[in-house]
Amino acid sequence: MGTRNAVGKRHVHAQGCCRVSVPALARSGVTVSILALLLAGCVRPTGDFDRARPSVIHDSxxxxxxxxxxxxxEDPVSKFNYTNDEKLLRDRGWTLIRPPWTKDWIGGTMAELARTRVIPETEGRIPPDLYYHYLRSDRFRSSDARFDKIASDATGDADLVMPFCEVALRVRxxxxxxxxxxxxxxLTTEEMYEGAKARVWENRVMIKWVxxxxxxxxxxxxxxxxxLEIETPSRDRQWKVNTxxxxxxxQVLLAESECQTENRYGTEEPVRRSRIYKGWGNERPPPQK
Structure with missing residues (x-):
């Protein structure tokens, strides 16, 4: 939703986010870096089950x-429309790229700036120490619940990798x-040629980023x-979290290999000998009649 000012220009804003007058910013020649700072406090809004909600700020x-x-x-940029799988790749990838703790607005802002390419995707790194900070600050009835939260988050992430990879392989x-x-x-125009190469690059960067x-x-x-092992020790829960x-x-090894299942551990597989034929290279020629 938006509001109108005295001259009838619409201000686009979102709940919990900064207010931006897009036409005014464009006319004033505000640079990309300044716009990034204005939008830096905007974390992508979520709805039921922490799914992304439609937002003018974040979608447009x-x-x-x-x-x-x-x-x-000078990064490749494609103007091609997305295929259904390319949209699904980005939707499923977002659940694995965003901070595991939804209240982490610092990490959420970094991930959103990278998702929308305001900063390079590979620079949208979320500081790993923030997870414990929010985990520690939340009020749980039991100290064991924090261990359970880590185990639940890790298990949930593992369950999401294979569905993402299924789409990633179709996109590849x-x-x-x-x-x-x-x-x-x-007969291919330069625009079509560059657009195709750019879209392939964008898809592969997305897969690598996950x-x-x-x-x-x-x-x-x-x-x-x-x-937590130091702050609130719980031997019963530590095994569960480690598992x-x-x-x-x-599952991360699979994602890091860009979802390629062949030889995912990078080891050289020895040639498997037949259990039927023995003495390779020393077989006798077939009898001549």
Whole structure:
């Protein structure tokens, strides 16, 4: 929603966020960096089940600013419409990129600035120590509940990796097909050529960013567990948390490999010998009749 000023210009604003007059900012020639500072306190609003809610600021204003910032950095920018899977990739990726603690407005702001490309995606790193800060400050009835919270968050993250990877693999296949068609098309405009390459780059950066964000989450969970073991020891809960973190680590390896399941641990697999044929290279020739 918005309000009108004395001259009838609409001010776009969101609950809990800064108020911005988009036409006025554009006319005054405000730079991208200043706009980023004005929007820095804006965390993406959420609704039921912490899902992102529609927002003019976050769905229109910040992406427009981010597009300009990306061009200034000379990062590829595609004007292509998103496919259904590309939209789903970003929706599912957002749940793994945002801070694990929804009240973390510092990390939430950094993630949102990176999501909208106001800052580079790989710089949208959330400080891992903030998770323990918010975990410690929240009022739980039992000290064991904080251990349970870490285990629940780690397990929830692990459950979300495979659904994300299923979409990521479909997007990669579509990108490969896009590049194949682009290469074989004799009549392709420069705009179409650059747009296709930029979209492939954007998709791959998104997939890589999720792996990076999950690695930071593991660090946050481990730091919180180490601190709680000193502040409020609970041997019964420590095993549960460690198990949940180990399960998440296995899924993070998959995400960090850009969801490629072949040889995900990076080890050389030995050649498997047949259990039927023996003495390879020394077999006798078949009998001649």
């Amino acid at each position: 204003v910040m992406p427009a600013i981010g597009e300009g910032a990306a061009r200034m950095r 296949e579509a990108d490969d097909e896009r590049l194949r068609v682009l290469k074989n098309k004799p 792996g990076q964000a999950l690695r930071y989450r593991i660090t946050a969970y481990k730091n919180a567990l180490d601190a 949940a973190i180990r399960e998440l680590q296995g």
